[in-house]
Amino acid sequence: MELTEAEFLRCYNVSLYERPSFTVDLVIFTVCDEQLRVLLVRRAEHPFKDQWALPGGFLDLQRDDSVENCAMRKLVEKTGMRAPYLEQLKTYGSRERDPRGWTATTVYFALMASNSISLAEDPEGVRWAPVQGEGVDKALAFDHAHILADAVVRLRSKLEYTHIAVHLLSEAFTLPELQQIYEIILQQPLDKSSFRRRVIQAGMLEEIAGKLRDGSGRPAQLYRFRDYGRKTFFPRSISRYAR
């Protein structure tokens, strides 16, 4: 359905010029090579030409039925994955964040397993950058360093009370692998027996047949994530004071 500008204005009773530029950006995390990494693309256009930025872009109002659909479409375009974990992070909108003026962007964060991704910087200017170190945070376009920092905070926080980390591994994984994901993201070693107790008692993993042989040492039991609809767990939450 095409409208003239006049029709548009009558419909909405607000000038088109009152609308900020609106985009969708993605923070796509993976854990690879023992580091938390994020997908960056090199900007081809001004502003911030040739600097690294989070992938994203404008909505396609014809194709995208919703902001979430748009984010999912862009995620598939960039990574070619099928059923990734995708969650809305936050919307950033201000006059200052883009030198061209008022813009808003809704940012999603995604998690993907590191198998089947390529680490090498490819000619199109796409790169899996380690989140810590290498001054990644200082080199990013727009307010993307700030956005990335927020995403890392959210990711760390959600490790505490959800099972989202399983989306950073392939469908079948072992508990030592899962613990390593936690240790890499939280940047500290965890106690093995406490970690196992908690993850198992939360009851969202199930054993599957087969063991993972890793070259040396005892093979580890394989598990699969079982989504019972329960998204979070608070081991000792206030609502358990119920009498």
Place this chain on the structure above:
Amino acid sequence: MELTEAEFLRCYNVSLYERPSFTVDLVIFTVCDEQLRVLLVRRAEHPFKDQWALPGGFLDLQRDDSVENCAMRKLVEKTGMRAPYLEQLKTYGSRERDPRGWTATTVYFALMASNSISLAEDPEGVRWAPVQGEGVDKALAFDHAHILADAVVRLRSKLEYTHIAVHLLSEAFTLPELQQIYEIILQQPLDKSSFRRRVIQAGMLEEIAGKLRDGSGRPAQLYRFRDYGRKTFFPRSISRYAR
């Protein structure tokens, strides 16, 4: 700075018609009369004319420096408060949510103390509606019932690991008052001694001089919220398995 449409298009390399209508809406909670209530306004225009809706509206690109500023401005306009709690909830954007076509709205949720609000429905069509019961959820315009439900989930969830409930009380409050806020929002009675232990041990409250005399019974100690910058606390978090 005024631009012609042609300049605009050259800047952004995307048609204006590609931009969805963008608004900011508010879910303003208070606890009053032993119920969790939300501020609703009656719509004066189509669509959903005369139905109740969350307060909100378009950005003012001249006055609002950011989406958050816009939300704060609207909150002050609606409630006249000075330093309320305001947090971004989520952005809802799709072709379906408004019969006029593609729209996006960034929703903030706010908490305010129930003193100095008026409960009576005023002539301008503003109302503090109880969140539960009265079929509020079914009567709302657009997808506002869905948004309200999300806000309630977020509020309940954040009670578990933050102190945001203090923003529903005046600056000086007692622990029994705070516990009652929790019980109203979580819809279940809580154990007194466990509640007090946890809230005090989190270390974000400090005693202040004076006791609250409530007519009958022993007067209660007054407390004040002390914001140490720590926003959340997980009593037993995975990162405490650190070795």
Place this chain on the structure above:
DNA sequence: CCCATTAGTTGCAACAAGAAACTATTGGAG
């Protein structure tokens, strides 16, 4: 002065976590 009422504390059993030592299962060297 006693009692109802609400505030706040204490004591204890049950349970969860922290830490370390223990057993189990594999591959590989000799």
Place this chain on the structure above:
DNA sequence: CTCCAATAGTTTCTTGTTGCAACTAATGGG
């Protein structure tokens, strides 16, 4: 074949937290 390194997984014990109930404390009113 045996032993050892290496990693997985369990057990045990101590310590701390929670659920619960009974207790004390402070106020107003009959």
